[in-house]
Amino acid sequence: MTRIIGLISGTSVDGIDAALVDISGTDLDLKVELLAGQTYPYPAELRESILAVCAGKVISMAELAELDDAIASSFAQAAENIQTGHQPATLIGSHGQTVYHRPPIKAGGIRGTGESNSPLGYTLQLGRGDLIAHLTGITTVSNFRVADIAIGGHGAPLVPRVDAYLLSHPEEGRCIQNLGGIGNVAYIPPRRDNWLEKMRGWDTGPGNSLLDLAVEHLTNGAKTYDEDGKWAATGSPCQPLVEQWLQQDYFHLPPPKSTGRELFGVDYLNQCLKDAGPYQLSPADFLATLTELTAASIAHSYQTFLPQMPQRVFLCGGGSRNLYLKQRIQSLLKTIPVLTTHDVGLSADFKEAIAFAVLAYWRQLGIPGNLPSATGAPHEVLLGEIHPA
Numbered sequence: 001m002t003r004i005i006g007l008i009s010g011t012s013v014d015g016i017d018a019a020l021v022d023i024s025g026t027d028l029d030l031k032v033e034l035l036a037g038q039t040y041p042y043p044a045e046l047r048e049s050i051l052a053v054c055a056g057k058v059i060s061m062a063e064l065a066e067l068d069d070a071i072a073s074s075f076a077q078a079a080e081n082i083q084t085g086h087q088p089a090t091l092i093g094s095h096g097q098t099v100y101h102r103p104p105i106k107a108g109g110i111r112g113t114g115e116s117n118s119p120l121g122y123t124l125q126l127g128r129g130d131l132i133a134h135l136t137g138i139t140t141v142s143n144f145r146v147a148d149i150a151i152g153g154h155g156a157p158l159v160p161r162v163d164a165y166l167l168s169h170p171e172e173g174r175c176i177q178n179l180g181g182i183g184n185v186a187y188i189p190p191r192r193d194n195w196l197e198k199m200r201g202w203d204t205g206p207g208n209s210l211l212d213l214a215v216e217h218l219t220n221g222a223k224t225y226d227e228d229g230k231w232a233a234t235g236s237p238c239q240p241l242v243e244q245w246l247q248q249d250y251f252h253l254p255p256p257k258s259t260g261r262e263l264f265g266v267d268y269l270n271q272c273l274k275d276a277g278p279y280q281l282s283p284a285d286f287l288a289t290l291t292e293l294t295a296a297s298i299a300h301s302y303q304t305f306l307p308q309m310p311q312r313v314f315l316c317g318g319g320s321r322n323l324y325l326k327q328r329i330q331s332l333l334k335t336i337p338v339l340t341t342h343d344v345g346l347s348a349d350f351k352e353a354i355a356f357a358v359l360a361y362w363r364q365l366g367i368p369g370n371l372p373s374a375t376g377a378p379h380e381v382l383l384g385e386i387h388p389a
């Protein structure tokens with residue numbers, strides 16, 4: 001048994017999710033016990049700097065170094081805090097903070113910004129692992145995405161392989177749908193024959209990113225998200241707009257595919273606001289329409305790209321707390337029950353942090369972490385760089 005800390009700040013940039021776990025086994029015998037899970041919000045100024053860079057703000061190399069280290073220091077602090085009252089961990093798996101993600105040309109081609117002739121994708125997670133190791137005195141694995149990108153993959157999503165070993169079922173086909181800033185799915189067929197090869201995974205598109213940006217816009221920054229989806233629930237979706245938005249190229253691109261705030265960010269929201277102009281929607285109707293786009297993009301992608309529909313869907317990530325979004329996904333998936341991973345014993349809030357603890361553990365054991373059918377990489381590869389304490 002190994003005690004490990006998993007750390008991630010996702011595309012919502014709401015703060016650092018930290019999980020302290022005990023891990024044993026390696027694949028089908030993999031067991032994870034969550035000892036502690038916490039979200040540590042970023043200091044407001046740091047969050048603003050990160051969001052500005054994600055939205056394309058130009059900064060100097062010196063400012064980049066400063067931001068990298070400020071994020072690493074916050075991650076190290078989160079690692080210290082999560083161990084309080086527990087025996088210390090011997091390893092940290094730190095995803096860091098994505099500030100830029102560009103999918104590879106061959107495997108997808110739809111890029112938000114920064115066109116380049118390079119066939120390889122490009123991804124940048126700040127919060128360097130060497131500083132986290134230095135500050136905590138704990139060996140840290142970081143930079144998980146680059147090895148998959150280097151062989152032509154998307155470097156994302158990486159959680160599906162962990163989902164496979166923690167959430168597969170002998171007879172049931174399952175979709176594990178993460179609703180973070182961006183949404184992503186892992187489809188796990190029943191655990192027989194070549195089930196791992198038959199798995200699928202991709203980024204479905206917006207999770208909470210457009211909703212959060214809209215709430216911030218509609219409240220002049222007073223609120224950052226629609227708690228439990230209560231505001232959207234008082235409105236009605238504008239169906240013609242949803243149909244129009246669903247025509248967008250990304251939703252029709254076959255997986256493997258990945259995306260980020262470069263596409264589903266501020267510019268995208270501004271276009272949505274422009275498109276909505278003629279309909280004169282109330283704020284609640286506008287939010288309900290964005291929620292419907294999010295739900296419909298997920299349901300349509302299952303219907304279009306899965307070899308068969310799952311028997312059950314398990315939501316995770318912050319958006320699984322948005323009851324209106326959950327209800328809309330359920331309604332569009334009709335008779336397929338929509339639950340949360342919490343219902344089968346895995347924290348819906350800390351699953352991603354747990355996953356990066358598992359990926360660090362696999363890295364140390366020399367076990368590959370990517371799932372080629374989800375990232376589009378030609379083969380499995382070891383993920384992450386090890387920074388000894």
Ligand SMILES: Nc1ncnc2c1ncn2[C@@H]1O[C@H](COP(=O)(O)OP(=O)(O)OP(=O)(O)O)[C@@H](O)[C@H]1O
Pocket residue numbers: 009010011012013014017178179180181182183207208212224225226227228229316317318319321322323352
């Ligand atoms: N009670 C709630 N009601 C509605 N939405 C919520 C609630 N709690 C959290 N959220 C949403 O969840 C978001 C955070 O989710 P999460 O931490 O899973 O995202 P992330 O990890 O940053 O993103 P990603 O998975 O794309 O990397 C918040 O920005 C908010 O939109």
Ligand SMILES: CC(=O)N[C@H]1[C@@H]2OC[C@@H](O2)[C@@H](O)[C@@H]1O[C@H](C)C(=O)O
Pocket residue numbers: 010011098101123155156157158159160178180181182183184203258259260352
């Ligand atoms: C580049 C990047 O940070 N991608 C994130 C993002 O947030 C959700 C989705 O887009 C997913 O592809 C990925 O994160 C999770 C942790 C993953 O790799 O599985």
